[in-house]
Amino acid sequence: MFNKIKDALNKFARIGVADKKAVDELVKDIQRTLIASDVNVKLVFELSKNIKEKALDEKIPKGLTRREHIIDIVYKELVRFLGEKKPDITLAKQKILLLGLYGSGKTTTTSKLAKYFTKKGLSCGMISCDVWRPAAFEQLKQLSEKINVEVYGEPSEKDPVKIVRNGLEVLKDKEIIIVDSAGRSALDDELRDELVEIDKILNPDEKLLVLSGDIGQAAGTQAKEFNELVGLTGVVITKMDSSAKGGGALSACYAAGVTTKFIGTGEKTEDFEIYDPVKFVSRLLGMGDLEGLLEKAKEVMSPEKAQEMMSGDFNLDTFYDQIEGMKKMGSMQKIMDMIPMGGVKIPKHLLNEQQGKMDKWKIIMDSMTAKEKKDPGLIDSQRIERVAKGAGVEATEVKELMKNYKQVSKMMKKFKGGKAFKRGPFKEMFKNMKGNMPV
Ligand SMILES: Nc1nc2c(ncn2[C@@H]2O[C@H](COP(=O)(O)OP(=O)(O)OP(=O)(O)O)[C@@H](O)[C@H]2O)c(=O)[nH]1
Ligand SMILES: [Mg+2]
Known part of the structure; x- marks a missing residue:
């Protein structure tokens, strides 16, 4: 996704002197890449300004060359606006509600989360309360067979609240309950009402908004809206493998004050990881992971x-x-x-x-x-x-x-x-x- 940042740094590393001209050039390259990744322009300028100021004014710490110092600044600035800290994921009994708009990756993420917690030795159950999408239950059921996790659903029931209530009863012995809800093309009144009802009956410990990385900085607006509605505990950003705009989505969510907890990096159930900004930026800068x-x-x-x-x-x-x-x-x-x-x-x-x-x-x-x-x-x-x-x-x-x-x-x-x-x-x-x- 941000391969070009790696290229810009490599280019910078090849230049003999790390002078003002070289720093300007580097910052310009980074700016271009971030804007192409749909990162907010204001953020990009703030980041550029910080890099330039620190690169030229700050004293070079002992043991570092000027070039290493500048790479260090770029690294820290990127981490700072992509989220700073790795989130804490609770490994104990809990209920998780996944919500989000159409096709954002809720159903896939439901099974990815179930696999994640199963691997950590916790018993999992999934509830499909999407009564809108035809065959939504069937989709989750097929995924559940692959990961060997029990799933509850009622394909002919039209009331999601009823399904959640019954599902909680059937899966009451499970440590982790993950609920896959329905999507809409926008957060309209219908979806608002439905989510508020589900939230009330489920009383989830985690409310995770699932966002597709390809919507870029629009992720920030969605995160804000859903946060105001139900009080999110975090977001999951999917399709980080296939979207050039993932960086935009990540930075926008961070700026909106919500924590990115997981990222989806492919269609398979194992293509999933806890979002760690430090690790993410290391990868961007080509230091490997x-x-x-x-x-x-x-x-x-x-x-x-x-x-x-x-x-x-x-x-x-x-x-x-x-x-x-x-x-x-x-x-x-x-x-x-x-x-x-x-x-x-x-x-x-x-x-x-x-x-x-x-x-x-x-x-x-x-x-x-x-x-x-x-x-x-x-x-x-x-x-x-x-x-x-x-x-x-x-x-x-x-x-x-x-x-x-x-x-x-x-x-x-x-x-x-x-x-x-x-x-x-x-x-x-x-x-x-x-x-x-x-x-
Ligand atoms: N490349 C890639 N594809 C993904 C990822 N997560 C989900 N998908 C794909 O995105 C499409 C939509 O995923 P779903 O999980 O069905 O999305 P949803 O939010 O449940 O969709 P609705 O129920 O229709 O609202 C599917 O084709 C998934 O395979 C990911 O991290 N990377
Ligand atoms: Mg779905």
Whole structure:
């Protein structure tokens, strides 16, 4: 979304002297990007003014170069207007009401939240009280099957309040109750009345407004209106993956005085995270988000499995698990976005190609015997021919898989010896992280 800020900073980093001209240029680039992301013009000018003033007037702290100091200022200013603090998410018994206009992502977010709390070990139930959208209950039910969470709904009932009341009774043993309400094209009287009624009967601990990132700064007005109506406890901004205006939505909500608690980053139930402004800005500035990646990796890989991978034998079974794990973590693009690469960009088509290859490798491995996977040394040219036939691919493709497996296997051995951290790309990676860390 804000890739251009990363570019502007890289450009700035390449210029020999960090003088007034360079700072002006940087600020201009940042301004252009923020305005294209639909950030409020007044905010953009305020931010630019602060950056310029601090960059030229403030004393450079010891140990920082002038350039590092300016990057630090940009970083802090961005954090300041994108929300400052990571919100607290209560992990205890509670009722959550999701509200918002048409198509903002309420139903999807209902299931994402249920998955989030289930992963934290809390029992969840969902109530669909959207009596407006045809098949609203069916949509949530299908999502519920994927995440294995109970859902309550009454497709033929026309009174949402009744549904909520009955749902609360049926799901009374659940720790977390999430209610998906109906949307409208605007916050009209009808929707106002309905939400006030639901609010009264449900008495929710959290009232989260779901906003689509693509509405940009209009998010601020909506947040204000809904806040006045029911008293929001926060907002969820969805479609942060597909909208260039997400930054506008985030800054507008912050300026409107409501906390962004979660962001949606894709259509799948796992494309969801707690909104952390510091992490978000780090990502914008291209320092990567190693922490986020590790957190995700922890979720998809059990500690036993990780242990086995690091200490046990590395064979095609473990290689297969690794590929599976990576798929669960999300697309290659997302993984790469989280790893600091020192401003190096991997072309999208190459990443997509890689993703396609991994899918194929899984099919190829499915044509191998258990013995072969455990002991890949067995796989000679004759076996390669057989496997290729079984998987419906060319023998060269099987060979390519074996070549890659051997490379990873070598790397894993180095990992075990701890050498990887002292040599090669990892050394670069850590050096780069330190050099770029502005705080
Ligand atoms: N790319 C992307 N798509 C999303 C995200 N969240 C939701 N969507 C998509 O947005 C569309 C609308 O999502 P819903 O969850 O049905 O929205 P809703 O607010 O319940 O819609 P109504 O019930 O009609 O008011 C669906 O196609 C979702 O898959 C997200 O974070 N990223
Ligand atoms: Mg819906």
